[in-house]
Amino acid sequence: MKTKATKILLVFSITLLSLPALMAQKGVEDGSKYGHGEDSIRALQNLSMYKQFYRQKSYNDAIKPWRVVFNEAPRISKNMYIHGVNMYKIFFKNSKSVEEREKYVDTILMIYDQRMEYFNSKGYLTARKGVDLANLSPKRTKEAYDLLHKSVEMMDKQTPGFVFNEMMQTALKLYNDNQISEDEMVNNFALASKILDYQMKHSSSTEKRERYEIIMNNVELIFTKSGAATCESLIPLLTKRFKENPEELENLKKIVDLLRNFDCEESDLFEKSAENLYELEPSANSAYSLARVFIKKKNWDKAISYYQEAIKRETDNITIARYYKELAEILLATDGSPAKAVEYARAALKQNPNDGEPYIIIGRAYANADGFGKNKFEEKTKYWAAVDMFYKAKAVDASVADKANKMIETYSQYFPDKEEAFFYNVTEGANYTVGGWINHTTKVRF
Known part of the structure; x- marks a missing residue:
């Protein structure tokens, strides 16, 4: 039977035999931050060394001690992984070899994987992997896309x-x-x-x-x-969203805006959403949405009524100008009153005087005036007034110059000729007031 002293000696001997292993274990092996014994010293030395080189932007010198830390002390810090990705991106950028660049990409992905293993945040880091892969290796777009979806x-x-x-x-x-x-x-x-x-x-x-x-x-x-993005693809998607929250204000606003942006205003969904939106929040935007509904239905009176409501509620001058322009266009397109179209166009100019479009509208309204003048000569004078507006349009707004020039070319053909003007004692270059509701002073041209 072994004595107590013998047992103590045996245990002490086993401990001594195990001591070198305990004194020299890497962090990757024992789950610690730095490891133990000589390995912990090695990890701390290399950590200090790579950080010093990294701060100096000496990345070629930093990468060797960084690799030691990465392989032997993976729990040492999150920053170690961030620095590693940064350095390999720089190596990637400076490399001329396609093969080498792809190896750097793979290394960056591996760094993310190890960081996930030891520091979790798997969703966020999977997303970062996807972003970096998409930017660094365009040929691997599908792989990047799958990572982003997974995240x-x-x-x-x-x-x-x-x-x-x-x-x-x-x-x-x-x-x-x-x-x-x-x-x-x-x-x-x-x-x-x-x-x-x-x-x-x-x-x-x-x-x-x-x-x-x-x-x-x-x-x-x-x-x-x-x-x-077509009406056919959007409407089923947005119909589901509407049914889930038919009276939720922000939901309705988003549905209405999307359908309007993709020209789906003729849909029943747009009408229902616009009506619900107006009932919940009778704003300029919701009134405008209903105006667009009734335009598609060709109910011009209701459309004009909701436009006027939108104008009353709107506070932004540029938006008010747009509403007035669209009103004027409706009147021109539906053979409404050209005089009223001019009134709305001039109202738009008061809100936004640097926009050439209202002048285009006014010119078209002048040119389209029916039953104008007492005779053939007076009827043709409306084209002088119209062309003046087209010149004015491109003078204030270069973006409409092409459109204005086409209008000028078209309507100049209908100016009176000298023979017609001779009978009314009108000479070229003289001032002339175009009568009727136009009431515009211009220069005589043949």
Whole structure:
């Protein structure tokens, strides 16, 4: 039978034999931050060394000690992973070899994977992997797109806004390359807009809400550019959204805006949404939406009535000018009163005097005036007044110059000729007042 002293000696001997292993274990092996014994010293030395070189931007010198830390002490810090990605992106940028650049991309993805293993944040880091892969290796767009989708599945309503912007960009590229379907493009938009809507509603500050709105506008712009945004694809998607929240104000605003932007105002969904919106919030925008409904139905009286309501409620001068212009266009298009069209166009100019379009409208109204003048000569003088307006349009607004020049060329052909003017004692270059409701003083031209 062993004595107590013998047992103590045996235990002490086992401990001594185990001591070298305990004194020299890496962090990757024992789960500690730095490891133990000599390995912990080695980890700390290399950590200090790489950080010093990194601060000096000596990345070629920093990368060797960084690799030691990465491989042997993976729990040492999150910053170690951030610095590693930064350095390999710089190596990627400076490399001339395609093969070498792809190896750097793979290394960056591996850094993200190890960071996930030891520091979690899998949803966010999967998104960062997807963004970097999309930007660094365009030929791997599908792989990047799948990573971004996976990250949204993981984070759902907590998904950062940048993910949706990148997801839609990669989706657009794949859609244009026929790698994803129109339905999938629509579903991407539906997913992004649903979560962004939620995030806007639950933003903790105005600043955050505004950031989400900017991202939402980008998502809508990408969707628009894709060509997948048609009434046929949008209406089923938005009908479902309408049925889920038919009296939710922000939901109705978004549906109305999207349908208007994609020219789906003839749909029943647009009418229902616009009516609900106006009942909940009788604003300039909701009145305008109903005006557009009745234009599509060719109910001109109601359309004009809602335009006038929108004008009363609107406070932005540029928007008021647009409403007046559209009213004037309605009257011209429906053979309404040209004099009233001119009145609305002049009202638009009061709100926005640098816009040439109202002058185009006035010129067209003059040229289209029926039953004008007592004789053939007087009837043709309306074209002098019309052409004056076209010249005025391009003088105040260069963006309408091409349109104005075409109008000038068209209507100058109908000026009176010298023989007609001779009988009325009218000479070229003289002042002449075009009569009737036009009442415009101009110069005689043949």
